[in-house]
Structure formats: C-alpha cells, structure tokens
Amino acid sequence: MISEKTISRLTNYQSLLRQQQTQGTSHIFSHQLADLARVTPAQVRRDLMVIGYSGNPRTGYHVGDLQESLMQFFAFSTGIPTVLVGVGSLGRALLSYFMTGRSNIRILAAFDSDPMKTGRSISGCRVYPMTRLRETIADLTVTCGLITVPGSEAQKVVDALITGGIHGFVNFAPVRLKVPPTVFVENLDVTSSIEKAAFFARSYSLKTQEEQAHE
Amino acid sequence: MISEKTISRLTNYQSLLRQQQTQGTSHIFSHQLADLARVTPAQVRRDLMVIGYSGNPRTGYHVGDLQESLMQFFAFSTGIPTVLVGVGSLGRALLSYFMTGRSNIRILAAFDSDPMKTGRSISGCRVYPMTRLRETIADLTVTCGLITVPGSEAQKVVDALITGGIHGFVNFAPVRLKVPPTVFVENLDVTSSIEKAAFFARSYSLKTQEEQAHE
C-alpha cells in the first residue's frame, strides 16, 4: 500500500516537472527536484522508486520520460473528471479557476439545490438541480466530487454521490464525513488550517523574540 | 516540540466540542469524541495530554472545562487576526465567508495590486493597495497572512509580509514558498488535493470491482 504523503509529493513533482519542461530543462537530478519541492534528495529518490522510474547516475532523470511515467502511474492522461456540488461563493471560485485554467482537472457539471442557481452556466459549467444528480453522474463516469455545500448538508450530498458510484471527494465543509472504506475523502478545512498556521506563527514569533532578548 | 498533526486534531476537537456544547452535552468520553473526530480513543487521550487537561474516569471530560483549556492553550480568545492578499475570486470567497461567519478568524484588511480592486470594501473588509501594506500591518498586530495571489506573485508577497513581521501563512497558490525557519506556511493546494483524491478514488474503485468479480 502506498501512502497519502507519497502521493501528494508525487503530484507535486509532476507539477514542478511541468514547469521545468516549459523552461526547457531536459534533465534533472534528485537534489534539484528536492530543492524545488522542499524535501530531501533521498525522499525524492524513494518516492520515484514506487513508480518504477529509473534515472541515470550521470545525467539524472529525463524530465520528459519521468513525466511520462508519472502520467502513466496516475493514469489520468485525459484529465480528472469531477463534479461540484454547492455553487456558493467558494463553488463559484473553484468553477472560475478550473473551467479556465489549464490544469488536468475537468469539472463536468455542477449541482445546487437552490433553484435560483440552476439551469444556467457559471464560468462555462452547467449548473443542474439536485434532482438531476443521479442520471447526470451515471452518464458521465466521474472520478471525484467537490463538496462546497454548508456543513449541515455535506453528509447527505456525499451519500448521494457515493450511491452514484463516486469513490473520491474533496470536502471543503468543516465536518468529518462518514464514508465506507471504499471511499476516499480529502478534507480541506480552511478554518482549521488558519488556526494551525496561527498557532505555529505565535510559537515561532515568541521563539524569535526570546532569541533576540538573549543577544 | 508538538506536532502539526496533533495541532490539527486539537483544533478539530475544539470545533466538535463547540457543537456538542450547543447541543447541551456537558460531559464526553474519549471514545465519543474519537467517533466524532474519526480517530481512535487512545489518540484523543494522547492529544489531550499535551494541553494538560485531565478527565475523570467515571464521567469523562467536562466539555466546558476542556474547551476552556483548549482556548488557553491556543490563546486566541479575541480571535485570530489575519490579513488577506489577492482579492480575486478565491480571495473574495474567503472574505465573504470569514467576514460574515462566526469563526474566530478576523480578516482585518485585504490587499491587492490591481487599482480596480482597491479603495473599496468587499464583504465589509477594506481593500488597500500594496503600497499601504507595510504601514497597515505595522499598525495591526497580525498573526497570519492568507495568500490568494497567482503563483508567480506569491513569493514576493510572502517576503513582504515576513518583513512586516508575520510568522504564519496559509498559501493557496500552487507553489512552495521559501521562508526562514521562524516562519510557518500551511499550503492548501486544491489542485493537488483533487489529484490525490482522484488517485485513491481510482484505486478504491478498482478494488471494489475486483471484489465484486470474485463473488
């Protein structure tokens, strides 16, 4: 079994390699990729072991080939098909970003329970009422659901999407969803992240002050 | 030194306890809190060790007292003072959420380099030009910066905020920022999270199919 952290780093390498390739870099060493990703060279080599790509001791990794291997490993050459539920302020921000950007994420459809928001397109994405959820995702072969409804609604929304056959979610609502072990949920809780950053900010800030006091 | 994971869980307990208290729960056992937080009871007890709060073997933890201890540990009774840089679609979503919500996060000011966006308020938050950054944050005692500018601009923005004395960041741009060891950065990379969810979705989905085939 391969760990979440490894997967996160691999996706990061992928985006860094894309950047490097546009800059014309053809080969890259583990220590260079490590610097870009802010990890150790050993970590990079370890991670690349799991996708089975081998570099060359003298020239490092071939950027194009490595990207190819990563693509194959992640197997989303045609992009990641997703749907979004909850076209509020956050949902609209995500639509505007992913419908225009050139990431490999495709939002195929959006859903909302509010009749004011349905029946039209936002950033080029159709917004459907929740009643159309089942049939629409049955047609589309969706890999991942983006949950941007209020916390109180999130559980019922995921339940519906799971019934529709979706196994992966990114949940922006500040609640822990209950899902079967065949379903993966990545929680992006902004509030919690800010609290975390604030905690460490304060502790680092105090440490800095103490050190200055010692001088 | 206390770990990031522990802090994340503690903030989560805090929000769960808030919910429980509004529902009139006065006492809670480690296994109950564990169920809510989707962790093990031992994990809960371990985590609570670090804040030095002790429960009672017969009645469990007193919800009010535990909240009090957590508050004291995090020491943000007056709310977490933050500033936001980059009033684009994501920045506006965050403003609308945190300026109206009843979380303990306070966005004191927003900044943008685009003159079209400055000089007015969005969701009740003043948007200043970047030239006013230094003086404004000097006045405000800010704990945490929210970075919602394009990736290409993120590094220079953090550099400026660090110069202004901020030690904590939540970075939404898909780049790894270079910061001194006295500064904490929490990266919220939505693209990367979706890719991760998609990867595990596919692997769980395949596993499910295999199991069904075996029957």
Add this chain to the structure above:
DNA sequence: CTCTAGCTGTGAAATTTGTCACAGCGTGAA
C-alpha cells in the same frame, strides 16, 4: 461502607515515515 464496571493516563510496543550511507554504475575526460 465496600465493591465493581468502565473509564482515564501513560509506559511500552508497533507501525509508519523519513534519512543515511554506500555499492554500483554511467559518462566525459584524458
């Protein structure tokens, strides 16, 4: 009062995750 069921707090073990360090290799230099 005494007893007991079932919890907490916590050393110790287990597991997961990251790092070290070095054998082995490929390339360019001579």
Add this chain to the structure above:
DNA sequence: TTCACGCTGTGACAAATTTCACAGCTAGAG
C-alpha cells in the same frame, strides 16, 4: 581504452506517530 567523479537505488537505520494494554481511579449500586 581507462579512470574517476558524482550520481542513483536501496538496505539498514532513525525518528515520528499511533496503538496497545493495563494500573489506578472514581462514581454509583448495594
């Protein structure tokens, strides 16, 4: 062609994190 440098791939080790498991306690029942 040979050599030497500096990298990769990886076994072994180290650190961090989680779980186990149990002594010790406490409120309520009898």
